[in-house]
Amino acid sequence: MCNITVGVAKSKGSKVCHRGLYVVAFLCPVKGCDFMEPIKVGNLTIYPIILDVNHKLKSFNSYLVEDGHTLSLIDAGINKDDYWNLFTNTLHTFGFNIRDLSDILLTHHHFDHIGLVNRITDEVSIPVYAHEKAIPRLKRDPEFMQLRIDFYKILYEEMGCGETGKKQIDYLQNAIIKHKHTAIKAEITPLDRQINCFQVIEVPGHSPDQVAFYNEEAKVWFGGDVLIDHISSNALIEPDERGERILSLIQQISSLNKCSEFPLDYVFSGHGAVIDNHKRLINTRLNNVEIKATRLLTLIKNGASTANDIAQQYYQKIYETQFPLVMSEIIGHLDFLEVNRKVRTEKVNGVWRYYSYE
Numbered sequence: 332m333c334n335i336t337v338g339v340a341k342s343k344g345s346k347v348c349h350r351g352l353y354v355v356a357f358l359c360p361v362k363g364c365d366f367m368e369p370i371k372v373g374n375l376t377i378y379p380i381i382l383d384v385n386h387k388l389k390s391f392n393s394y395l396v397e398d399g400h401t402l403s404l405i406d407a408g409i410n411k412d413d414y415w416n417l418f419t420n421t422l423h424t425f426g427f428n429i430r431d432l433s434d435i436l437l438t439h440h441h442f443d444h445i446g447l448v449n450r451i452t453d454e455v456s457i458p459v460y461a462h463e464k465a466i467p468r469l470k471r472d473p474e475f476m477q478l479r480i481d482f483y484k485i486l487y488e489e490m491g492c493g494e495t496g497k498k499q500i501d502y503l504q505n506a507i508i509k510h511k512h513t514a515i516k517a518e519i520t521p522l523d524r525q526i527n528c529f530q531v532i533e534v535p536g537h538s539p540d541q542v543a544f545y546n547e548e549a550k551v552w553f554g555g556d557v558l559i560d561h562i563s564s565n566a567l568i569e570p571d572e573r574g575e576r577i578l579s580l581i582q583q584i585s586s587l588n589k590c591s592e593f594p595l596d597y598v599f600s601g602h603g604a605v606i607d608n609h610k611r612l613i614n615t616r617l618n619n620v621e622i623k624a625t626r627l628l629t630l631i632k633n634g635a636s637t638a639n640d641i642a643q644q645y646y647q648k649i650y651e652t653q654f655p656l657v658m659s660e661i662i663g664h665l666d667f668l669e670v671n672r673k674v675r676t677e678k679v680n681g682v683w684r685y686y687s688y689e
């Protein structure tokens with residue numbers, strides 16, 4: 332039996348990992364304390380910082396990890412007082428001070444993984460590590476941000492998105508100014524192949540800069556959003572540094588296959604529960620890609636031909652409310668069909684049309 336115990340703040344008694352009998356929520360025995368018991372695996376002690384939320388992500392997770400030499404923060408949650416309080420209280424509950432932190436390791440650049448970086452580095456000067464592709468995104472480099480918007484403008488036009496696409500471009504353009512202050516102020520050091528006791532594994536797909544931190548002895552992997560227990564991770568459509576479209580879902584599939592090859596006991600994710608059977612979950616995720624792609628193929632056979640038509644028919648109401656996510660899903664699965672030679676494409680009046688080979 333494994334001695335791992337995990338708990339979730341503010342959800343006393345709940346099971347964190349529904350599949351593993353031995354991974355059970357276990358709150359700190361200190362009276363009135365809502366923090367998690369540390370998890371000991373191999374040479375690591377892990378202090379989860381998990382804020383439950385009432386939407387589909389379930390929680391925002393980051394992890395303090397001690398390996399006998401360093402105390403690293405893997406990901407930094409969201410920039411909210413609740414999260415900051417949870418972070419500082421977790422430090423204090425287990426006898427640490429913010430000055431004990433050695434560094435911050437980021438799995439990827441998304442806002443819900445970097446929230447506390449500026450607050451922490453305002454107090455202590457410690458290195459912040461991320462994939463080199465994360466740097467222009469974390470710094471919100473104006474040139475890169477504009478290249479990204481220009482990329483989406485052309486993408487949405489070419490996918491036939493019309494007014495909804497234009498609205499999203501206006502939103503992105505305003506967001507450049509509105510979110511300027513969220514740029515990471517500290518210097519960011521590009522990750523090498525190894526950091527502290529972790530191998531750095533590139534697993535792009537959900538985002539181009541996504542990495543996992545793998546500890547061989549403990550057989551654990553901190554993977555951000557590569558693999559999430561309760562939902563499939565969206566392979567978001569993004570441009571590369573030159574503004575070319577990345578085949579995100581194709582990348583995500585190879586990253587999941589890569590993850591599957593690692594002998595892992597536990598995957599610590601950016602959201603939701605600890606995963607104790609990653610191979611089975613990856614199989615499910617990969618099967619689901621095939622199932623969704625087959626459904627899209629049926630829509631194409633029935634006459635839907637642009638990514639936008641397919642998105643509207645497949646997602647209906649959600650198309651309007653979650654437009655960029657929906658388009659990523661659809662375009663990704665269309666790429667999957669194209670790579671597997673199930674559909675062919677043709678540009679008609681500047682818009683890509685998808686046709687079944689059958």
Ligand SMILES: [Zn+2]
Pocket residue numbers: 439441537538556
């Ligand atoms: Zn993410």
